[in-house]
Amino acid sequence: ALAAIRAVTQAPATPPQVLWLNVSGLADAQLLKKIGEALTLHPLAMEDVVSLRQRPRVDNYDSHLYIPLKILQQDDNALTFNQLSIFLLNNLVVTFQEQTGDVLDAVRLRIRHGSGRIRQMGADYLMYSIIDTVIDNYFPCLEQINDLMEALEEKIIRNQAHKDSIEYIHRLKRDIQEVRRAIWPLRDAIGALYRDELPNVSKAIRPFLRDCQDHAILLFDSIENCREFANSLMDIYLSTLSNRMNEIMKVLTIISTIFIPLTFIAGIYGMNFATMPELQWRWGYATCLALMAICAAVMIGLFKHVGWLDFKQKTTITRK
């Protein structure tokens, strides 16, 4: 393979012919080193390829560009990020993938079925296609997070949310934060690609890069929106807790407040004093029960007046 690589780089540059060398897995340090040397990639960039915590950015090494990106991969339980390193040489694009994934298949498909453009244009267009594919890969994930939050919002508003919702929101927020950290520098990186005069990037590619940057900005907007949404969800969930507490307290207070005076009256006539005239009255017992009933009725009336007894109010202000 290395021989071929060497051959390629020494072949006279026939611009329309673009080569794409993709390396999956970074375990074989020897191979990486040889590729780096054969293509005279800068040693610092090759070090960064294997070090897995690179911020997305564009490094200009005069003869070539080095662009590390994060591919978002979404499992059942967690979001993972795979590092993708792109080198743009004269008529060659080299990519190193941390793990074999299916994200770049979209680019391969585009090339094979050839929408035409990708075959006519240079290596920079291939680079653009790869970056664009990586960015577009973020959108489904954001939409899913949004859907999850909307489902939870529905539950919270219907008062069916469970008490671990706060942890749930907390985890979503951490996911959002992770995605944000991957996207944020991306925006600037593509901006640099688009604005600066960089080697191997032709002027014809600029509208495409501008489009690509626009996608990145849109992505960033969406993620900021998700964050606001998550914060607002937290707020309404906490207020739901507060409301529920209010309800519980109301029930306790109503029951206590009604029965405590009644129990007190019962307590009085349970006393054993020798002379308690009421106890000997013929209608004493009945009067006592009646007194209790009146007492309870007054209490209930009062609570109704204060508005503590209607548990199902609805805000009826409507739009338009």
Added chain:
Amino acid sequence: ALAAIRAVTQAPATPPQVLWLNVSGLADAQLLKKIGEALTLHPLAMEDVVSLRQRPRVDNYDSHLYIPLKILQQDDNALTFNQLSIFLLNNLVVTFQEQTGDVLDAVRLRIRHGSGRIRQMGADYLMYSIIDTVIDNYFPCLEQINDLMEALEEKIIRNQAHKDSIEYIHRLKRDIQEVRRAIWPLRDAIGALYRDELPNVSKAIRPFLRDCQDHAILLFDSIENCREFANSLMDIYLSTLSNRMNEIMKVLTIISTIFIPLTFIAGIYGMNFATMPELQWRWGYATCLALMAICAAVMIGLFKHVGWLDFKQKTTITRK
């Protein structure tokens, strides 16, 4: 129609004559493609016309400008955004609307009844008229959100807010957030139109664009104001909840604290000990009742002293 378009574009440019081609609905992909080719609009821009999540911005394709905008449409229950794509060519404005709406009617009216200016000036003035109309269309919506919040504020302060108010505020905040996302890039886009040297945009149009940008900034200010208002509403609503909780607890505490000692006294004289001298006293019962009354009076006096019994206080600090 296409033939006519072709004819137009090939006709010699007679500057005062400006054409406006408006396409409603984006379903007929074939038609869009043909229009794009006839007017040599950039393929990337034509792709963006049908992709409905474009940020408002100004894309300069040398021979023409591409300006995607969001038209705000307000139904009974929700805010919806329709995408409007504006192409500014030499003496031609092409607009693509996601859905047929009545927003652009205002522009048509201006043209027909002719305030004069719109007929004398170039295509850039037509473009300005369309953008201005789209922006002015946001104001009624913001005012309505503001009115809704003021109504709710009134209710909260009068303590008549229902317990789903928090969801209500939450929904208003999401609406505000949506509008904000549509307006924010708009401000920069019009700023770019006004500041940069762009093809087909004459110098004479600049004061108008500056005016238009000023409207956008004003809009953005208003939306930020709405956000602050919504946050403040949330705060006072939550504090209302807290206050109500305090009231409930006070009632519970007052009732309990008054009756618990009384009930205890009744309990004592309900005991069945063989030797309980008080029980045999002649005025035992009366003394006991008197004791209870004093006990209750002391309690009530204490609560009054602490200030728990006046439920209707008003802050009387007044603005000079």
Added chain:
Amino acid sequence: ALAAIRAVTQAPATPPQVLWLNVSGLADAQLLKKIGEALTLHPLAMEDVVSLRQRPRVDNYDSHLYIPLKILQQDDNALTFNQLSIFLLNNLVVTFQEQTGDVLDAVRLRIRHGSGRIRQMGADYLMYSIIDTVIDNYFPCLEQINDLMEALEEKIIRNQAHKDSIEYIHRLKRDIQEVRRAIWPLRDAIGALYRDELPNVSKAIRPFLRDCQDHAILLFDSIENCREFANSLMDIYLSTLSNRMNEIMKVLTIISTIFIPLTFIAGIYGMNFATMPELQWRWGYATCLALMAICAAVMIGLFKHVGWLDFKQKTTITRK
């Protein structure tokens, strides 16, 4: 009046002679139109004069500057803003006031009693005098808001704040927000006047404009300070509520916890079992009462130990 205006503008420019034309009230559309035409003010600017939601800014129309400002007027119950539009021409200043007010009287006084400088210098100095007067007019209002908040702070700390304090703070915050919206763009506008090369603004006026901008920045600083203060007030008020709740709960808990066991003991000896030896004991009743007293004493001792019984603590950390 119009004839005079025309005469003025056609008279040869004798620099030291500066004219100030002030129009109060914007109802007479015809008059405004004629003035605009006589002085060849830009139609867009004249439209803005009557549209009352202009952001403070500086619009440069080459032959003249258009500067809309907001005059703050303070009634008993509310803050209102009147729009003041300033046009700076060669040796003429035209101002349009939304409503007749007494704010500009200060400028008139300065002219009449003539501190000298205002008569010697050009129209730009007159413009500066007007802007400076408008800005200085904001300070008393801010100071009043500050005083109101300090009075409330005093009340809250002395625990005498009423339960609608939160609405009170909320309204102050909205006032602050309103003033902030009027001041914020002002700062940039005067900055532009001072920095940019603008027609009719001489170099000699710059130190004065810089001074004026400094006042605007100071104003903005003060308003930001007010905001922080209001937020902090909200926090301490809410914590006061929390504290009060704690007090209420403590009272309830102390009373309940002391009497519940006592009542239970009374309940036991109120039972009617045939064989309850204690009931026949000679000192049974006395022992029972003693038991209750000990029980209560233990409880009170415990509460003292935990620190629930001292209601008046003071933080005594002092600033050296």
Added chain:
Amino acid sequence: ALAAIRAVTQAPATPPQVLWLNVSGLADAQLLKKIGEALTLHPLAMEDVVSLRQRPRVDNYDSHLYIPLKILQQDDNALTFNQLSIFLLNNLVVTFQEQTGDVLDAVRLRIRHGSGRIRQMGADYLMYSIIDTVIDNYFPCLEQINDLMEALEEKIIRNQAHKDSIEYIHRLKRDIQEVRRAIWPLRDAIGALYRDELPNVSKAIRPFLRDCQDHAILLFDSIENCREFANSLMDIYLSTLSNRMNEIMKVLTIISTIFIPLTFIAGIYGMNFATMPELQWRWGYATCLALMAICAAVMIGLFKHVGWLDFKQKTTITRK
């Protein structure tokens, strides 16, 4: 004195000879006016000298610089700010102090004992010495605020904080805010001194000004740190309140929940029904007491299981 001043300014400039004219107290308007005229200081600057709400900044009046600063003075109960106005002329520094203070003594000492440098260099070095002294004067105050907060933090964590702590934090926050307002513009002002080409400021002084600006930035960092600290303190104090509330509620609930069922049982056997077989049982009373004991034991066991009975938990996660 004025004659001397006039003499000084008319004397031929012998660069190494630098004069410092310090005026303490601003009451004598006549004197100030004469000094201003004798040294041809700009009238606007002289107006600012007596107006006491100047933001720290650098005003360039071509022939001289005007630099208003705030000297921090710390009394037992409050922070006060005295205005210091510095004028930098060719070989003369004039300072106006609002009140006589001992802050500038440090500069005088430096001159008298002469660390050498201050005598060899020009008026700009004297100006730098004064500014540097004023800035260094802020550090002890910040350290004291920090110490106060750490003392309070200790108290809060040990649960010994009193209930007016929130007001205490609130006052510290206002102090911090005051200092911040004085420091914030200072940073930019010194930055302007260092970066811009200003009259009477030689290139040789730049490293010193850069050092001075660095102190200002450090100061600003510290004040921001104080703010974060104060906010965090507020949070933990409020959470302490919440925790205490939880404790109180737990005690109430435990006592109530244990005794309420027992009291109910006692109530049952206190009823006076003619036929209640248990009352006649020989071991009825004993069985009843046993039942109560079992009931209480079950309750206590349950509470232990739920973890409500251990009041002294400690988080034991330790740093490495």
Added chain:
Amino acid sequence: ALAAIRAVTQAPATPPQVLWLNVSGLADAQLLKKIGEALTLHPLAMEDVVSLRQRPRVDNYDSHLYIPLKILQQDDNALTFNQLSIFLLNNLVVTFQEQTGDVLDAVRLRIRHGSGRIRQMGADYLMYSIIDTVIDNYFPCLEQINDLMEALEEKIIRNQAHKDSIEYIHRLKRDIQEVRRAIWPLRDAIGALYRDELPNVSKAIRPFLRDCQDHAILLFDSIENCREFANSLMDIYLSTLSNRMNEIMKVLTIISTIFIPLTFIAGIYGMNFATMPELQWRWGYATCLALMAICAAVMIGLFKHVGWLDFKQKTTITRK
């Protein structure tokens, strides 16, 4: 030693030969002064070397650069920062360490085992190596803080967090804040090294400095992430407290609400009225007990309906 230093500086510059002079401990003021004079380091910089509160930055003194940094050292209980001052001269690097530490050993190792590059390149590469080592030294600390927070998060979610967790988070936040203050200026400082034309910094070193700055930005991103995490932890912990309060209140309310009416019924039949027909009924007692049982059952049924009795709900919304 000084003689050697003098010799070195006077020796003809043989570029590949780079000298590194490291001074540990700053106690010997005399020595420091002599070194400073021998190497003609700027006196201001030498003053900063011993003053221990320098912000990381790059000071350009034309003949040499002065770069103060903070070395993070992590003990069992606290984070400490040691100041490291780097001077970059022509072919000489001088470093002053506040305390002897093992952080720079990594640089020494690199030199001795010689990865080659460090021996071939100039003094600027040595400087880069030192800065890079200092920065990389921050990462383990951040990872540890992150681990601690994840452990706490686990505990909080499993509801095993103790009630001093809030202090724990507070302390972590202060640590994070400390690290942030040290890193924040670092980012800009290295940016200045990389962007500006500085003496003794060759162009060849730029890719390395860019890499270094990228590490600093990554570090800053991580610390911001930690902050967000800590804030979110605080939120979920507080909500846990709220939830627990809800549980406690629910238990209290359920027990009270069930038993209070029953106790009331028992109280009624404990009254001593002469005529209470129910007391004489044969099945009176049984009926009464049955009534109580029904009453309790209804209550329990109601609570089940409202959902207060299921204490172990789980949110089951799952990702995909």
